[in-house]
Amino acid sequence: MALLEVEDLRVAFGDTTAVDGVDFHVDQGRVTGLVGESGCGKSVTSLAVMGLLPRRGVTVSGTARFEGVDLLSLPRADMRRRRGSDLAMVFQDPLSSLNPVVQIGRQITEVLERHRGLRGEAARKEAEDLLDRVGIPDPRRRLGEYPHQLSGGMRQRVLIAIAVACAPRLLIADEPTTALDVTIQAQILELLKDLVDAEGTALLMITHDLGVVAGLCDEVNVLYSGRVVESASARDLFARPTHPYTVGLLGSIPRLDLPIDEPLEPIRGSIADVIRWKDGCAFAPRCDRVAEPCVDGEPPLIGTAHAHRCVMAEETV
Amino acid sequence: MSTDIEQRTLLDVKDLEVHFPIRSGVVVERTVGHVRAVDGVSLTIDAGRTYGLVGESGCGKTTLGRAVLRLEEPTAGSVWLDSTDVTALRSERLRRFRSKMQMVFQDPLGSLNPRHNVEMLLAEPLKVHGVGSKAERRRLATETLDAVGLPVSVMERYPHEFSGGQRQRLGIARALMLRPDLIVCDEPVSALDVSIQAQVMNLLDELQGEFGLTYLVIAHDLAVVRHLSDRVGVMYLGKLVEEADSEAIYERPRHPYTKALLSAVPQPDPDIEAGRERIILKGDLPSPANPPSGCRFRTRCPWAQDVCAEEAPVWREAADGHKVACHFDF
Ligand SMILES: Nc1ncnc2c1ncn2[C@@H]1O[C@H](COP(=O)(O)OP(=O)(O)O)[C@@H](O)[C@H]1O
Ligand SMILES: Nc1ncnc2c1ncn2[C@@H]1O[C@H](COP(=O)(O)OP(=O)(O)O)[C@@H](O)[C@H]1O
Ligand code: SF4
Ligand SMILES: [Mg+2]
Ligand SMILES: [Mg+2]
Numbered sequence: 001m002a003l004l005e006v007e008d009l010r011v012a013f014g015d016t017t018a019v020d021g022v023d024f025h026v027d028q029g030r031v032t033g034l035v036g037e038s039g040c041g042k043s044v045t046s047l048a049v050m051g052l053l054p055r056r057g058v059t060v061s062g063t064a065r066f067e068g069v070d071l072l073s074l075p076r077a078d079m080r081r082r083r084g085s086d087l088a089m090v091f092q093d094p095l096s097s098l099n100p101v102v103q104i105g106r107q108i109t110e111v112l113e114r115h116r117g118l119r120g121e122a123a124r125k126e127a128e129d130l131l132d133r134v135g136i137p138d139p140r141r142r143l144g145e146y147p148h149q150l151s152g153g154m155r156q157r158v159l160i161a162i163a164v165a166c167a168p169r170l171l172i173a174d175e176p177t178t179a180l181d182v183t184i185q186a187q188i189l190e191l192l193k194d195l196v197d198a199e200g201t202a203l204l205m206i207t208h209d210l211g212v213v214a215g216l217c218d219e220v221n222v223l224y225s226g227r228v229v230e231s232a233s234a235r236d237l238f239a240r241p242t243h244p245y246t247v248g249l250l251g252s253i254p255r256l257d258l259p260i261d262e263p264l265e266p267i268r269g270s271i272a273d274v275i276r277w278k279d280g281c282a283f284a285p286r287c288d289r290v291a292e293p294c295v296d297g298e299p300p301l302i303g304t305a306h307a308h309r310c311v312m313a314e315e316t317v
Numbered sequence: 318m319s320t321d322i323e324q325r326t327l328l329d330v331k332d333l334e335v336h337f338p339i340r341s342g343v344v345v346e347r348t349v350g351h352v353r354a355v356d357g358v359s360l361t362i363d364a365g366r367t368y369g370l371v372g373e374s375g376c377g378k379t380t381l382g383r384a385v386l387r388l389e390e391p392t393a394g395s396v397w398l399d400s401t402d403v404t405a406l407r408s409e410r411l412r413r414f415r416s417k418m419q420m421v422f423q424d425p426l427g428s429l430n431p432r433h434n435v436e437m438l439l440a441e442p443l444k445v446h447g448v449g450s451k452a453e454r455r456r457l458a459t460e461t462l463d464a465v466g467l468p469v470s471v472m473e474r475y476p477h478e479f480s481g482g483q484r485q486r487l488g489i490a491r492a493l494m495l496r497p498d499l500i501v502c503d504e505p506v507s508a509l510d511v512s513i514q515a516q517v518m519n520l521l522d523e524l525q526g527e528f529g530l531t532y533l534v535i536a537h538d539l540a541v542v543r544h545l546s547d548r549v550g551v552m553y554l555g556k557l558v559e560e561a562d563s564e565a566i567y568e569r570p571r572h573p574y575t576k577a578l579l580s581a582v583p584q585p586d587p588d589i590e591a592g593r594e595r596i597i598l599k600g601d602l603p604s605p606a607n608p609p610s611g612c613r614f615r616t617r618c619p620w621a622q623d624v625c626a627e628e629a630p631v632w633r634e635a636a637d638g639h640k641v642a643c644h645f646d647f
Contacts, residue, residue, distance in 0.1 A: 181537065
């Protein structure tokens with residue numbers, strides 16, 4: 001059984017559909033990627049799973065089973081208890097997820113107290129160990145500092161320390177390195193890899209960067225306009241990209257390993273050019289292979305281990 | 318990238334320094350130090366070519382670009398465009414000269430007046446420089462919109478009505494209106510999604526040929542810079558640490574910082590990722606107000622020796638056309 005199994009997840013803000021039937025799963029101890037461009041529904045998907053979407057004006061349907069229990073239908077208090085201990089999350093912008101007027105140490109011990117019942121010196125000692133584990137030099141001194149006194153990379157480490165404080169079985173990281181410089185990104189990715197390897201934590205890695213996916217993920221789900229258009233093992237996805245959107249993304253990236261004059265092949269148009277999934281393939285307006293069947297109703301999921309949603313793909317694969 | 322046989326230097330930046338005073342004190346402000354944002358940079362760009370400047374945030378790329386356009390006053394050094402010393406120009410002559418050099422920004426929306434429609438936005442630089450009649454300005458605007466791949470029908474629309482990629486096309490169109498010689502592109506694609514990044518990069522390429530443009534492209538993304546540039550300079554804490562033709566710098570990086578940067582870029586290929594030797598740099602960027610002695614990179618350099626703290630490495634030619642500032646050959 002998968003650790004997390006998301007089925008037909010739909011989220012709407014009023015009349016605006018943000019997530020439009022997302023399916024994916026995360027296995028125990030594996031790193032699963034959720035990749036796609038801005039606005040495709042990555043963050044909303046993760047917030048729905050974490051139970052962090054506001055109730056007012058938001059409609060959520062589908063299921064998100066964590067060890068068989070549907071998180072979406074859990075009472076709020078139960079979900080609050082699970083957050084932090086069963087599943088934890090790291091956000092892109094550590095500054096806005098840390099409290100600016102509370103010392104780092106206090107923000108960590110708070111979590112330790114709530115979920116593990118640690119208090120006083122024991123909590124403080126554990127917080128220091130956590131900072132040490134995420135590679136923060138001089139952790140004792142850092143405990144007394146405020147978020148603004150740390151660099152972006154250090155703040156992200158603090159956030160990761162808080163997230164792993166209660167040894168969650170699933171860690172969701174939403175673009176954790178997008179705001180960081182490339183050498184700092186390398187440090188943070190290394191840290192995440194070490195942490196999940198050492199603890200056997202499952203990681204749901206949300207990113208727009210296919211390079212990050214290639215380096216970190218075992219499984220990949222490519223999102224477009226609120227739905228998964230292709231899912232496969234990372235190896236398969238890069239070896240045999242099948243959905244035209246995945247192919248287009250890969251053709252758009254300038255690569256360091258290819259000849260310098262290798263032309264880029266961008267995807268035409270923008271994400272504003274869409275049709276609804278119930279009417280056909282949302283990517284059709286931008287797709288080179290578009291044909292009659294593409295806009296003839298909801299595209300089915302084709303394949304199992306390497307699955308995609310393009311009715312035209314089979315012909316060229 | 319052009320293939321002109323005759324090469325002519327268009328931009329010549331000599332020993333440029335831009336230091337910002339750090340002020341302190343509540344009642345009486347005093348200068349307590351300087352942020353050495355750009356601290357002695359020399360580079361040249363041939364006409365019709367693209368020079369890419371890379372480095373992590375805070376290393377001084379934007380400040381350098383702005384100083385080239387005299388949007389920032391240099392503390393020392395000079396900037397020559399053709400045979401004019403831009404740093405020596407005053408008031409009216411500087412204002413007129415500015416039409417030869419334009420800038421494209423990372424955030425096109427932030428640089429466009431939200432209350433002006435496209436026609437006004439495009440006509441404005443011409444008006445400021447007293448170019449053409451109203452009809453002529455409109456004709457130029459139409460021509461330029463076409464060049465950047467936007468339909469004339471957008472003329473009456475406002476910036477917020479456009480997607481990110483279209484806004485960047487607008488930003489580029491505006492920079493093109495005065496038909497400049499040099500365009501400084503500061504992180505031109507970093508706010509855009511990958512599929513749109515590729516569109517804009519291809520556009521910059523096309524326009525260079527069409528308008529005979531020379532680019533200074535500033536970006537933190539090494540793959541973007543490699544794709545766009547003929548020559549690349551790597552900056553660290555206000556100084557160039559390495560410079561070479563694009564091909565050479567990526568094939569054979571010589572400075573430890575360049576090596577680390579390149580090894581840190583995640584590649585969209587699991588086999589490359591699994592096999593790579595990543596050079597993980599320790600710690601963060603030191604403050605440019607108080608750079609380390611000797612080699613500025615030494616606090617994070619995996620190969621630093623005693624001499625690195627004592628002496629600043631000279632900017633030397635390690636191979637034909639390949640400059641580096643490091644005490645050693647790697
Ligand atoms: N609070 C909200 N109210 C209305 N629309 C929202 C809200 N949050 C997200 N959306 C919309 O939902 C879609 C998916 O957003 P998001 O999940 O944040 O995308 P991603 O993380 O992939 O960039 C977008 O079109 C976005 O505009
Ligand atoms: N107007 C200014 N006043 C004071 N410091 C500045 C100013 N502009 C930039 N700086 C500082 O100069 C350094 C270089 O900044 P910048 O040129 O923006 O770097 P980059 O573009 O490479 O990220 C940074 O430390 C920055 O904080
Ligand atoms: S001079 Fe020394 S510290 Fe600087 S890059 Fe070379 S080896 Fe490293
Ligand atoms: Mg997001
Ligand atoms: Mg900048």
